[in-house]
Amino acid sequence: MLHPFAVNEDGHLTIGGLDAVNLTKKYGTPLFVYDVKKIRENARAFVDTFREKGVQAQVAYASKAFSSVAMIQVAKQENLSLDVVSQGELYTALEADFPVEKIHMHGNNKNIDEISMAVEYNIGCIVVDNFYEIELLEHVLKEQNKEMDVLIRVTPGIEAHTHDYILTGNEDSKFGFDLTNGQAEDALQKLMKIDGIHVKGLHCHIGSQIFETDGFTMAIERLFQTLKGWKDRYDFESEVLNVGGGFGIRYTAEDDPLPLSTYVKSLIDKISEQVNENEMAFPEIWIEPGRSIVGDAGLTLYSIGSVKEIPNVRKYVSVDGGMTDNLRPALYNAKYDAVIANNVNGTNKEEISLAGKCCESGDMLIWDIELPKVTQDDIIAVFSTGAYGYSMSNHYNRFPKPAVVFIEDGQDKLVIKRESFKDMVQNDLSYE
Ligand SMILES: Cc1ncc(COP(=O)(O)O)c(C=O)c1O
Numbered sequence: 001m002l003h004p005f006a007v008n009e010d011g012h013l014t015i016g017g018l019d020a021v022n023l024t025k026k027y028g029t030p031l032f033v034y035d036v037k038k039i040r041e042n043a044r045a046f047v048d049t050f051r052e053k054g055v056q057a058q059v060a061y062a063s064k065a066f067s068s069v070a071m072i073q074v075a076k077q078e079n080l081s082l083d084v085v086s087q088g089e090l091y092t093a094l095e096a097d098f099p100v101e102k103i104h105m106h107g108n109n110k111n112i113d114e115i116s117m118a119v120e121y122n123i124g125c126i127v128v129d130n131f132y133e134i135e136l137l138e139h140v141l142k143e144q145n146k147e148m149d150v151l152i153r154v155t156p157g158i159e160a161h162t163h164d165y166i167l168t169g170n171e172d173s174k175f176g177f178d179l180t181n182g183q184a185e186d187a188l189q190k191l192m193k194i195d196g197i198h199v200k201g202l203h204c205h206i207g208s209q210i211f212e213t214d215g216f217t218m219a220i221e222r223l224f225q226t227l228k229g230w231k232d233r234y235d236f237e238s239e240v241l242n243v244g245g246g247f248g249i250r251y252t253a254e255d256d257p258l259p260l261s262t263y264v265k266s267l268i269d270k271i272s273e274q275v276n277e278n279e280m281a282f283p284e285i286w287i288e289p290g291r292s293i294v295g296d297a298g299l300t301l302y303s304i305g306s307v308k309e310i311p312n313v314r315k316y317v318s319v320d321g322g323m324t325d326n327l328r329p330a331l332y333n334a335k336y337d338a339v340i341a342n343n344v345n346g347t348n349k350e351e352i353s354l355a356g357k358c359c360e361s362g363d364m365l366i367w368d369i370e371l372p373k374v375t376q377d378d379i380i381a382v383f384s385t386g387a388y389g390y391s392m393s394n395h396y397n398r399f400p401k402p403a404v405v406f407i408e409d410g411q412d413k414l415v416i417k418r419e420s421f422k423d424m425v426q427n428d429l430s431y432e
């Protein structure tokens with residue numbers, strides 16, 4: 001199969017050896033299911049490659065891809081570091097007892113509360129994004145009488161080949177300091193003057209779902225051009241170079257991702273080359289993969305409900321979820337692949353379009369997919385929903401959020417409970 005899952009003798013999809021249909025009987029639908037072994041394999045592909053190459057590195061799991069206590073615990077077990085972008089993500093990490101010194105905080109609009117919390121809990125590093133944040137950080141450090149390691153987030157002006165909406169590394173970006181117009185250098189000058197701030201290095205993130213290494217290597221060259229100037233002018237050397245995340249995964253047969261180790265090797269090769277050319281010390285390399293750690297380890301199981309056939313036009317097959325648990329098709333026109341979990345290898349195929357149940361015509365999960373003829377009792381599995389599925393889920397039409405189950409060593413474990421209606425109205429106050 002295209003995806004890292006198998007089929008049993010009943011023709012049912014299995015995840016980590018467990019029958020998907022049985023899981024839906026036990027936990028209901030929609031249901032997110034993760035193969036934890038696959039999460040660990042993905043994490044290790046990064047960590048082991050750095051180790052084999054003898055390069056000092058931090059692989060920071062970008063928890064925005066899927067943040068939950070259980071997931072952060074897996075990241076901790078795999079010796080990953082952690083990227084958080086909010087108090088909520090930081091709080092989740094603290095609940096999971098994640099080592100604070102390995103937490104890095106991001107965000108283009110960190111407020112005083114977020115910065116105060118990061119400083120109070122002594123997290124490992126703040127990735128500084130703008131001038132306003134520098135003022136806030138200086139104030140908080142003084143107030144709490146603390147010190148903080150920072151990276152300067154820069155926009156290297158490199159366009160990664162990916163969907164426009166998820167480009168974050170180009171010059172016209174809400175993120176980071178621009179390299180070409182001198183703002184990054186101004187930030188360095190300001191930060192170096194502040195007591196208690198240690199500038200550890202530079203950060204850039206060129207985009208998401210990237211299938212080539214060229215974007216990364218071009219960005220690294222650009223960073224070194226800057227660093228060369230900074231070395232000459234300020235005697236500044238980057239102890240750390242954080243090149244972000246964005247490593248692509250397979251959603252459909254059209255995607256042909258590189259092995260994760262290939263990205264790491266090319267980063268190391270390019271940084272080695274630049275270090276030698278510019279006569280600099282080899283920096284510690286940090287990366288921030290999110291999607292490539294959890295994306296293909298997770299899938300969503302849905303029950304099929306209504307089927308609407310419009311002769312000579314299309315057959316809409318609706319499921320009991322949609323843009324509330326997977327916003328990506330509506331937001332990015334993202335493509336997914338699916339099977340009928342109780343009849344994976346069925347041969348009587350037809351073309352259908354998979355619709356969500358929200359009150360939006362745009363709430364379509366997959367357009368025009370060939371599947372064995374569906375019936376109302378079928379369970380659909382949509383693959384590669386492990387990243388930015390649950391984490392971008394929402395309450396539109398007041399649909400409760402699905403449950404999340406982890407599978408490992410032949411055992412299933414509920415790690416996020418299905419939301420109840422009561423959960424959803426818990427913050428509503430009466431106006432009577
Ligand atoms: C700064 C930063 N780091 C890491 C990531 C994780 O990206 P991905 O999930 O594509 O690896 C993102 C999201 O694009 C990001 O903005």
Ligand SMILES: N[C@@H](CCCC[NH3+])C(=O)O
Nearest residue numbers: 064166168208328387388
């Ligand atoms: N949420 C996006 C990626 C953005 C990542 C954060 N900078 C996605 O689903 O692909």
